[in-house]
Amino acid sequence: MSDVLEAYPQLLRGAWITVQLTVYGSALALALALAFGLAGTSRHVALRALNRVYVEFFRGTATLVLMYWLFYALPLVGFRFTPMAAAVLSLGLNVGAYGAEVVRGALNAVPKAQYEAAIALNFRPWQRLVRVTLPQAVALMLPPFGNLIIELMKGTALVSLITIGDLTFRAQQIRASTGETTATFLVILVMYFVIAQLLQLAVRYAERRVDRMLGRRPVRRDALPRTADASGAGAVKG
Amino acid sequence: MPPTDTAPATPEESSENVPAGTARGAPDVPPQRTDAPGIRFEKVVKRFGRNVVLRELDFEVAPGERVTLIGPSGSGKTTILRLLMTLEKVDGGVIWIGDRPLSHMRRGDRLVPANEKHLHEMRKQVGMVFQQFNLFPNMNVLRNLTEAPMRVLGLSKDEAVERARRLLDMVGLADKIDAHPSQLSGGQQQRVAIARALAMEPKVLLLDEVTSALDPELVVGVQDLLRDIARGSDLTMLCVTHEMGFARDISDRVLMFDQGQIVEEGPPERIFEEPAEQRTRDFLQAVLAS
Structure with a gap:
């Protein structure tokens, strides 16, 4: 175990790459999710078709195979990507497809009456979206987005297969040099978990911000029933 | 029935000095100031699928006139308001606001369906208050009122x-300026919604069952407010x-609808006290019994 822990600079370097991939991948996924999700709620049939093609294709292809395509196959026909670009692209395209469905669903879930109130106040079509429906839809998007970002972070482990020195890649190296299989994998298991928890905290923070924007009181942790007694009483009331 | 000889194209700005309300023979007491436009429905058809809600409907509202639409549910009353707010499109006929078509625009000497630019222009004159208030939950009360006037x-x-x-002062909610809609009662939300509609300074105000969603004890406050607005504007x-009761107080004229057609119309006293049509009598009886 101590051999593994002594290799911590390597692990930290790997973790940093994992975090970078997560941030860039999420940024790309978010942008794609918004663009194609909006297209999915458009009045124009061509834009809705574009949404379907994007979502169905990239949701239905394995991220790893996509990565292999970008990194190994496309260079053969003249498109060359750095490993990092190939990784970010494939992660972003894949998770963006799921995200587009989240955005589309959230926008459709905003009551139509809100849109009509925006028309009655003579907002322009773009303003109806940006000022009224989208901010309300964001509240519905955040929890599923939290899931997707954590999924994406875990998906970054695949990049070790296209020569990127992420956390999993470093772990393989340490394992090879020390022979400590159990200890190495235990350490990175915990490290992935910690990164996921940090992401979860960030999403929670965003959710609280949105709740405040909507005038909902954030649910305080200590306000939740803890004991069996309290939850029992709640169940009777409900 | 509206006389068909009052042409839709009352061409130039006739609104300045002519109390067009009297010219069109509508209310007994013409409004003193008439820079608000009149409204005219001309053979308006509206369908939802195979269900014909309005069947070549003709009617007219004089500038500054207050008209209440009554009738059983499904008779097309709310559809009329939604058409005027451009939340629905007509399937036939033309709606006029003042001397300009709402649902259509002029191209040469023809009328073609309105585009978004024309609708934007025409909506400036119209405001609407909804049954369910429809305040924006992502904005506090102040922003609900300032967002559209600014943007x-x-x-x-x-x-x-x-x-x-x-x-907000006028609707008695000056102290709620920083509140969120979710922190207000239904009656307070509706008063904010009324203020929000008035903040756009419309010339035509549409009220769609504005007290139907309120608890009984909150109805009076909203009705009093609207009575004051009707008197003071x-x-x-x-x-x-x-x-x-509210209809009687607020309106110059009552139109009784059934199945997308006007069954009967007249001053509120007459409609409520001596309705001429059986369908009106049945309807009033049903409403008063409830």
Whole structure:
């Protein structure tokens, strides 16, 4: 175990790459999710078709195979990507497809009456979206987005297969040099978990911000029933 | 029935000095100021799927006139308001606001269906208050009132805030300026919604069953407010309501609808006290019994 822990600079370097991939991948996924999700709620049939093609294709292809395509196959026909670009692209395209469905669903879930109130106040079509429906839809998007970002972070482990020195890649190296299989994998298991928890905290923070924007009181942790007694009483009331 | 010889194209600005209400023979007491436009439905058809809601409907509202639409549910009253707010498109006929077509625009000497630009232009004159208030939950009360005046009318922030304060004062909710809609009662939300509609300074105000969603004890406050607004302004008002007392107070004329057609119309006293049509009598009896 101590051999593994002594290799911590390597692990930290790997973790940093994992975090970078997560941030860039999420940024790309978010942008794609918004663009194609909006297209999915458009009045124009061509834009809705574009949404379907994007979502169905990239949701239905394995991220790893996509990565292999970008990194190994496309260079053969003249498109060359750095490993990092190939990784970010494939992660972003894949998770963006799921995200587009989240955005589309959230926008459709905003009551139509809100849109009509925006028309009655003579907002322009773009303003109806940006000022009224989208901010309300964001509240519905955040929890599923939290899931997707954590999924994406875990998906970054695949990049070790296209020569990127992420956390999993470093772990393989340490394992090879020390022979400590159990200890190495235990350490990175915990490290992935910690990164996921940090992401979860960030999403929670965003959710609280949105709740405040909507005038909902954030649910305080200590306000939740803890004991069996309290939850029992709640169940009777409900 | 509206006389067909009052041409839709009352061409130039006739609104300045002519009390067009009297010219069209509508209300007994013409409104003093008439810079609010009149409204005219000309053979308006509206279908939802195979269900014909309005069947070549003709009617007219004089500038500054207050008209209440009554009738059983499904008779097309709310559809009329939604058409005027451009939330629905007509399937036939033309709607006029003043001397300009709402549902259509002029191209040469023909009328073609309106585009978004024309609708934007025409909507400036119209405001609507909804049954379910429809305040924006992502904005506090102040922003609900200032957002459209700033973004649509181009008011400065100071101007918009001042206007919002004045209107909140009028509806008696000056102390709720920083509250969120979710923190207000239904009656308070509806008063904010009324203020929000007035912040755009419409000339035509549409009230769609504005007290139907309120608890009984909150109805009076909203009705009193609307009565004051009706008295203190020269708005053309169209009101759909099941509150007959309120209808009587607020309107110059009542139109009784059934199945997308006007069954009977007249001053509220006459409609409520001596309805001529059996369907009106049945309807009033049903409403008063409930």
